[in-house]
Every structure is written in structure tokens, then in C-alpha cells.
Amino acid sequence: MSLHRRHILGAGAGLGATLLTGTAPLLGSLGAAQAAAPLAGTQAPSTFRFKIGAIEVTALHEGVAARPLDANFVRNAELKDVQAVLAENFLPTDTLNISFTTLLVNTGSKLVLIDTGFNDNGGPTNGRTVAQLKSLGIEPGQIDVVLLSHFHGDHLQGARAKDGKLVYPNAEIMAPENEWGFWMDDARAAAAPEAMKGAFAGVHRVLKPNANDVKRFKWGQEVVTGITAVDASGHTPGHTAFAISNGGKTLMYVADITNNPVLFARNPEWRVMFDMDPEKSVQTRKRILDMAATDKIQISFYHANFPSTGFIAKEGAGYRLVPAPWSTVL
16 A cells, blocks of 8 residues: 555645544653653764684774875875775765774683774774673683784784783783784884884883783794684785684684775775785785685675674675674574
8 A cells, every 4th residue: 555645645634633632641642752861972882793613703893093194104105096986885985984993702612802903092082991891791801812914003002901901801912923922123213213112112111011021922823722823914914814614614804904994895905005015915915805705705894884893795897795694692
């Protein structure tokens, strides 16, 4: 049955007549139903749980950060071309809203947090990982392992709070050997360009106080049962992806092989300003995205729109992220 304008208007007239003829209970119930609730002004706890075989994985929304979009963000593309891709995807063309998603992996014997976000070292719109964990009934002290993909601040700073205390006091911190060798070198830090001195200082603030307790790993090594470190270098010298495998299924957490995949999966040759070795970053991006598309394995990004996970489809000269389906049933 179709609804026509006259039916709707007729229904409205009938309601008005009822109110005017004195059926007061209807007026009272309408008032109760339409009472204004206070606006929340913030997002509800944002987690997304799925399974890889018997392993339970939960994406945790760490938050977002906004930055103006300028011609320097993509080093080898015209600003108008970048804006065109954003517009096609219904995204702002003057501002980049960069999303952050950490990953909790429950192997059945250990709780593993992959990357840490900012904690209280960032801005007002991020630092949400601990709150997301608590919404799941998990306290920071229950985390057994913190796995670091690389040492950029948005992945590392959340391991140590602003007051100097470890956020996950009972966790073993594990880091890529190549990343450690680059950032923890005092001579390199002292000789670093002025623009990089803050990054070195941030790494040392987090890792130096407990340097002897940090376990370093090599690419190809199973760092935790079911989780293997994969060479994803280019973004940083030791940038690492993690293959999470169980029961014949695999999830590849790829950290920062792209910034927003809307831009850099579709255009894998584009070079974001944050990549330390742009040419190697392009090679890594193509290799991993092609593998994910060919093998049809699920992938999780750090900077995609939450929940930041899905599958990769080839599209022209590039790729696109097909979001994973959501279900109440794991």
C-alpha cells in the first residue's frame, strides 16, 4: 500500500480533531514521549569484535585527529587530485580527519595489545584505548603483551602516561629489532635534524626507563603464539605488520602501510609526507595489498575509518577496502 500526501495530511487532521475534542490522555502521552533527552556530545564506547579461527580480535577506537589538508600531504600528487578522491568518498576536502585504531588480540592464553595510541599524551579527541578496554571489562593491568609496530608517537606514546608511569604495568613490551636499532641510537638522535629531534625524544621518554625489559624481535619470528612479525619497512626503518593466524584463517594488521586507504590504497604510488623512505613504502604497500587481494585475507589498518578492518579488492591500478561485515554472532 502506498502512502500519499493526502493520506498523511488526513491523518494529521484527524489527530488535530482528536486533541480539540478533549481526549486528554493522548496529549499527556505525547508529552512524555517527546521529552527532550540531554545530548551526549560524545561517541559511545567504540569496539568491534571478530574471530580469526579460535583467536578473538577486538578493534579499539583510539580516536581521531584533524589536520588541514595542504599540498604537502601527498608529495607526488596535485592537491586538486587528492581533493577529488576525498570528494568522491564524501569526505571533507579541506581537512583530514585521521582515525586511530589499536587492536586487542585474545589468543586464549594471552591478552595482546597491538600499538598503544596516545593515552594522555595526545589531544582531546584521542587517547581512548584504555577507556575502550574498560568498556569490555578489561583493566590495563590484565594486558600480557604490548606489541609495537613502529615508534611513531601515535603508536608508541600510549605505553607510558604523561606522569611517567607505564600504562600496562604487567605487560611485556615487544618491539621490532630494526626499529629499535634506528631510534634508540644516541649518536643518531644527537645528529638528527631539528625536525626529528622531538620524535627521538618521545621514543626515548617511553622506552629508555625500561629498556632492558623490552624484548626485541626479528621479521619472520612468531612473537606470540599465532602472531608473526612481517617486514613492512619503508614508513619507518623497522615498520612491522603482524600476521594473526589460527584455524586456517589469517588477519594481517598492517599498521601504517597506508595513511587513509581511501587515498593510498586506491593510489598506491602516492607518497604521504610521513613515510621516511617513500620509494620503499610504495613497494611495501603494493606487496602487502596485492597479497591481501590475491589470498583474500582480512586486513586491519591503523588509520582507516573505524573499525578499520575488511578485505582488499583490486580496482584499476589500485585497490579498495571492502569493510568486514558486522554481526552479533562471533
